[in-house]
Amino acid sequence: MQLVTLDYPPYIEHREDQLRGVAVELVETIFAELEQPITIEVMPWARALNSIEYGRADAIFTVFKNPTRERFADYSQQVLFTQNISLVARADAEIHSDDFITSDVSMLAICVVNQVSYGVRFDKLLMDESFRQVFKRNGAEECAHLVRAGRADLWVNNDFGARSIMVTEHLEKVLKVLSPPIEATSSYIAFSKRRQQQKLRDQFDQVLRQMKQDGRYEALIDNYFESLRQQPASNKKG
Known part of the structure; x- marks a missing residue:
């Protein structure tokens, strides 16, 4: 099988x-x-x-x-x-996640993994083309580096996975996982x-x-x- x-x-x-x-x-x-x-x-x-x-x-x-x-x-x-879905931003970014789903996100560029679902509410933002730009990549590591380089404002990922990638890619001082998660x-x-x-x-x-x-x-x-x-x-x- x-x-x-x-x-x-x-x-x-x-x-x-x-x-x-x-x-x-x-x-x-x-x-x-x-x-x-x-x-x-x-x-x-x-x-x-x-x-x-x-x-x-x-x-x-x-x-x-x-x-x-x-x-x-x-x-x-x-x-x-049950996975907590979180936003990851540059450490110096002034972006908040507590009201993200209901906020105006039209000025933000985000990175997601191609055809991955992030929950009903976030998927609706993607479907409605709510963001200024959406980068779709095959791997989450690519999203992490787009945020590091400032090309994307946010990367969306499960909380545990984001923290793991930040360690392996040596990005712990450059990026931060926003709290609270946007969805479970x-x-x-x-x-x-x-x-x-x-x-x-x-x-x-x-x-x-x-x-x-x-x-x-x-x-x-x-x-x-x-x-x-x-x-x-x-x-x-x-």
Whole structure:
């Protein structure tokens, strides 16, 4: 069974041909319990979504839910993770996030990853062409450097991932994550309708639900982030 995803630290991290991340560990654990062999391929997000839509892959994670995607993907009922979506600006910028969604954003240039959803309210701003300029890139690191260079005012990302990239790209003193987050959004695993994996989706949900009830879900997440904290600084990837 083939799964597709994107490089999305700390949920999915692809470095030097090594694949890890808290979402990778969770998905691998569930499919191992189901005795279902899997392969995971990291690719640009637009191509990953296309692979699900046209049945070239079985499932995709971690993916936000929206009506367009629900036409070609069968979503799990159980949430994989609730992700805080945050804005990242230059450290010297005077931009605030507390009323961002309802503010006039027409003077701002932002950077997003191509075809990534950032939640219903922010996606509507994109759809309504509310911003002065929108840079669409294949990787979040590119967005970070556009903000560093002053070409974009803001970069949008999940909170954990933004902080991880700022560390690995040595941008902690140049950029800042604005608080509070603009949205908390649920992310899922979703299965290609063309591959007709509804039974497997239901089995995945059953195991994930049981993991949340018996404490294994929280323990897996806690153990993953504890392992990152214990790594020598020179070996940390984010």
